[in-house]
Amino acid sequence: MSKTLKGITLKGSAELVAEFFSFGINSILYQRGIYPAETFTRVTQYDMSLQLTTDAKLKNYLTNVISQLKEWLFDCTVQKLVVVITCLETNEVLERWQFDIECDKTAKEGSAPREKSIKAIQEEIRSVIRQITATVTFLPLLETACAFDLLIYTDKDLEVPEQWEESGPQLIDQSEEVRLRSFTTTIHKVNSMVAYKRTNST
Amino acid sequence: MDDMEDTTIFSTLKSFKSLISGPDHSLLETEPAYGRSDLQKLYTKRVELEEAAERVRSHTSLLQLTQEKQQMELSHKRARIELEKEAHSSSRDLQREIDRNRELLLKIRRLEEKEEKANQALNEQMENNKALKRNLEELHKKANEKDRKLTEADQMISELKDETRRLNQKIQIQESKFSTQNLEIQALQEQLDVQRKKYKDVSQRYQNLQSSHSISTESELKMKELERRLALQEQDSVIVRNMKSEMVRLPELEREIKRLREENAFLRETKENNSLLKEETEGLRKKLERVERVMEEKLKAELEKEKLEQELQAWENIGQAAGLNIRKPEDLSREVIQIQQRELNLKQQNYTLNSSIRSVEKARAELLPEIAQMRAKAQEEQKKRENQDSLVRRMQKRVLLLTKERDGMRAILESYDSELATSEYSPQLMFRVKEAEDMLQKVQAHNTEMETQLSKAQEEAGTFKLKVQMVTAELEALNEQQVSNAEKNTLATAEEVSSLRQKIEELEAERQRLEEQNNILEMRLERHNLQGDYDPVKTKVIHLQMNPTSIAKQQHADEVEQLRLECQLLRDRIRKIEAGGGVTTDDTTLIIPPSQEILDLRKQMESAELKNQRLKEVFQKKIQEFRTACYVLTGYQIDITVENQYRLTSVYAEHMEDSLLFKSTGPVGSGSMQLLETDFSRTLTGLVDLHLFHQKSIPVFLSAVTIELFSRQTVT
Numbered sequence: 001m002s003k004t005l006k007g008i009t010l011k012g013s014a015e016l017v018a019e020f021f022s023f024g025i026n027s028i029l030y031q032r033g034i035y036p037a038e039t040f041t042r043v044t045q046y047d048m049s050l051q052l053t054t055d056a057k058l059k060n061y062l063t064n065v066i067s068q069l070k071e072w073l074f075d076c077t078v079q080k081l082v083v084v085i086t087c088l089e090t091n092e093v094l095e096r097w098q099f100d101i102e103c104d105k106t107a108k109e110g111s112a113p114r115e116k117s118i119k120a121i122q123e124e125i126r127s128v129i130r131q132i133t134a135t136v137t138f139l140p141l142l143e144t145a146c147a148f149d150l151l152i153y154t155d156k157d158l159e160v161p162e163q164w165e166e167s168g169p170q171l172i173d174q175s176e177e178v179r180l181r182s183f184t185t186t187i188h189k190v191n192s193m194v195a196y197k198r199t200n201s202t
Numbered sequence: 203m204d205d206m207e208d209t210t211i212f213s214t215l216k217s218f219k220s221l222i223s224g225p226d227h228s229l230l231e232t233e234p235a236y237g238r239s240d241l242q243k244l245y246t247k248r249v250e251l252e253e254a255a256e257r258v259r260s261h262t263s264l265l266q267l268t269q270e271k272q273q274m275e276l277s278h279k280r281a282r283i284e285l286e287k288e289a290h291s292s293s294r295d296l297q298r299e300i301d302r303n304r305e306l307l308l309k310i311r312r313l314e315e316k317e318e319k320a321n322q323a324l325n326e327q328m329e330n331n332k333a334l335k336r337n338l339e340e341l342h343k344k345a346n347e348k349d350r351k352l353t354e355a356d357q358m359i360s361e362l363k364d365e366t367r368r369l370n371q372k373i374q375i376q377e378s379k380f381s382t383q384n385l386e387i388q389a390l391q392e393q394l395d396v397q398r399k400k401y402k403d404v405s406q407r408y409q410n411l412q413s414s415h416s417i418s419t420e421s422e423l424k425m426k427e428l429e430r431r432l433a434l435q436e437q438d439s440v441i442v443r444n445m446k447s448e449m450v451r452l453p454e455l456e457r458e459i460k461r462l463r464e465e466n467a468f469l470r471e472t473k474e475n476n477s478l479l480k481e482e483t484e485g486l487r488k489k490l491e492r493v494e495r496v497m498e499e500k501l502k503a504e505l506e507k508e509k510l511e512q513e514l515q516a517w518e519n520i521g522q523a524a525g526l527n528i529r530k531p532e533d534l535s536r537e538v539i540q541i542q543q544r545e546l547n548l549k550q551q552n553y554t555l556n557s558s559i560r561s562v563e564k565a566r567a568e569l570l571p572e573i574a575q576m577r578a579k580a581q582e583e584q585k586k587r588e589n590q591d592s593l594v595r596r597m598q599k600r601v602l603l604l605t606k607e608r609d610g611m612r613a614i615l616e617s618y619d620s621e622l623a624t625s626e627y628s629p630q631l632m633f634r635v636k637e638a639e640d641m642l643q644k645v646q647a648h649n650t651e652m653e654t655q656l657s658k659a660q661e662e663a664g665t666f667k668l669k670v671q672m673v674t675a676e677l678e679a680l681n682e683q684q685v686s687n688a689e690k691n692t693l694a695t696a697e698e699v700s701s702l703r704q705k706i707e708e709l710e711a712e713r714q715r716l717e718e719q720n721n722i723l724e725m726r727l728e729r730h731n732l733q734g735d736y737d738p739v740k741t742k743v744i745h746l747q748m749n750p751t752s753i754a755k756q757q758h759a760d761e762v763e764q765l766r767l768e769c770q771l772l773r774d775r776i777r778k779i780e781a782g783g784g785v786t787t788d789d790t791t792l793i794i795p796p797s798q799e800i801l802d803l804r805k806q807m808e809s810a811e812l813k814n815q816r817l818k819e820v821f822q823k824k825i826q827e828f829r830t831a832c833y834v835l836t837g838y839q840i841d842i843t844v845e846n847q848y849r850l851t852s853v854y855a856e857h858m859e860d861s862l863l864f865k866s867t868g869p870v871g872s873g874s875m876q877l878l879e880t881d882f883s884r885t886l887t888g889l890v891d892l893h894l895f896h897q898k899s900i901p902v903f904l905s906a907v908t909i910e911l912f913s914r915q916t917v918t
Contacts, residue, residue, distance in 0.1 A: 061746065061748070061750060065746060079741055086751050088754055088755065096733075098734055100731075145754075147751040147753075147754035148750055148751060149749045149750065149751040149752075150745060150749065151743050151744070151745045152743070152744055153742070154744060155740065155741065155742075156740055156742050158742070160744055163746055163748070164744045164746055164747065165746075165747050166742055166743065167745050168743065169734050169735065169736060171733055172733070177729070177732040177733060195732065195733055195734065
């Protein structure tokens, strides 16, 4: 695998980013309580303990999306990944976790690997996930039953595969936004931010 | 002070001695003179001496007094100093005491504050204690209440247990009743069997009847079919007759068909001819239209031709009037082109001239300071030159002087040389000569340098002068040019400058505005980007169709639907229950049983009650029958009015109230009865005596009473 060699190739970078998303989305689901805490199990990744879901349907869904996302990262056609959290009773969007992906298009398949150590990238990813955990302190409580959805912003001319369909951006009206840390593999740069619905007391 | 005292003492002693010596001298001197007056003089001298002694004494006493006074003063001063010291020390002590006082006061205050705080703390603690006590009391009360409730609950439990025991007893009683009634049920069932057999016979007969019915219906159906077939056959016969009549008409129809076919063929041919003719007419019409259009165009062309000829004439006239060599329009165009080219050339020249003017003006402007600089330099050079000239003159003078000196020195040297052939002075002279020659050489070198410098300065001055002259010449030329174009260009340049300045200011303002707008838009873009906005031209948003949100929404909707349906069903059942008043048999699944035992007991109770009801009805019927049978057969209606008392009313009673009362004595079922007094029994005393007292037989008495009453009735 490209990870064991010195330097990052396009394929290796796509894998790193997809791995980050898989663990990041699981962390978000655990922290916000979208699924009950008993359905999560502890694993070690990036030198910290993270929560991973054991629900079979959810796992299946996540692997589908992440594998497709890996392909698109390799093609550099994906621009954003958004985790949308909706309230089931009122059908309102309560939170939006948005990850902007900037791809360096000059790094094609055959070009030389870039100089950046895996350790440094993992450090950066660790700080991003720690920050996601820390945001729970100021995000408003999700009191009603909620469900989540994964939206992917891609280039307009991308061929939409089967089982995927176009949808709206599902924006929050009256939102507060907070920018979080970013990390880069020198080929892909991921910026994170969270937007939540402003509550009436603030 | 002591020195002073000593000196005063010495001075006094000296004065005393002097005084003493004085008078001695005076005594010695004046002795021989006077004999008589010696005593007086001695007396006077003694007096004087005594006075002097007194003076001395007083002086000494004064001195002593002064000494004492000084000592006193000293002692006073010492005392004062000591007093002051004491005062200082006492004041210091006072201050120390005051400070201590203050400190103590502060300490007292602090202690007082601490006391107050302690008091407050104490009060708070007391209040807390009270509050805690109150809480304790409340808790006690609550505990008591809970105990009470517990005891009440225990009581309730015991009561419920009693109730269950009673219910069990009731059940047992009713079970015994069931067993007695089951026997009756068996009897009834035997009756039921008999009835069933009858029912079977009846059903068999009914089946026979039904079979005969079916046979009859089949026969009726067959009849209907046969009738239908008859009807069809009649219709067929009618049709056959019609067909025959039509057959007759056939040959005529064939002839008509032939004729029509021939006509058809003919019409088709004519149709083709018609279509051809129509096409020809259309073609001719179109030709007509075209020809008419062509005619119109021809007229228009002729009109245009006339107009053009007129214009040509006019152009030719213009050409002749203008005086140019024009015969064809090409010449005119050529002329026009030439004029235009000339115009363009002139404009270009104009522009070049303007640009050259501007450049020249810029050069002029640049050159003006240069000129000033040049002038200054020229002046400096002039000054330098003058200095150089003066230096040169000085140098020349020096040179002259030096040459003269040299000549003098040479003359001297020659004279020396001539005088001295080989002397001791020759080396010195040689040395001096050498020195002089060195000096000369130096001076010459200096001279040459100065001359070169001078020449250079002169050359530079000359070049500067030339430059200045050239520049002045150019300036004059420029000025002349400027003067010629001054009127046009000054205004233009000023205008241009002002307009350019305005443009620059406007552009600057616009630039700033645009920068601000740019910043605002960038911030808005950033904000929108954070919120998740996207450019629909370049990006699109996709997600999986089977995503958790849609699945959850569907489940939610399904749950809601299910709940709604359940609600509807429940509402309907409630309505049925309220209308029916009893539990419907097919809806017991939703009603939650409170506890199994109570349900069973209730069911048993209900079934027992039903059985009771039925048994009661049966009893009633049977009893009625029995009573009526008794009444008819024995002639007496027996009623139980009160416990153990039986009232008998005869069939042949004259009045309704005539009745005999019997009371059963002894254990139940033994049958011993006693007659009680009634109005009617008083009328039957004879029978009573006879049959009851003597014969001790109640049936005989009763039958005697019936016979008596019957006889009475039949008689009357």
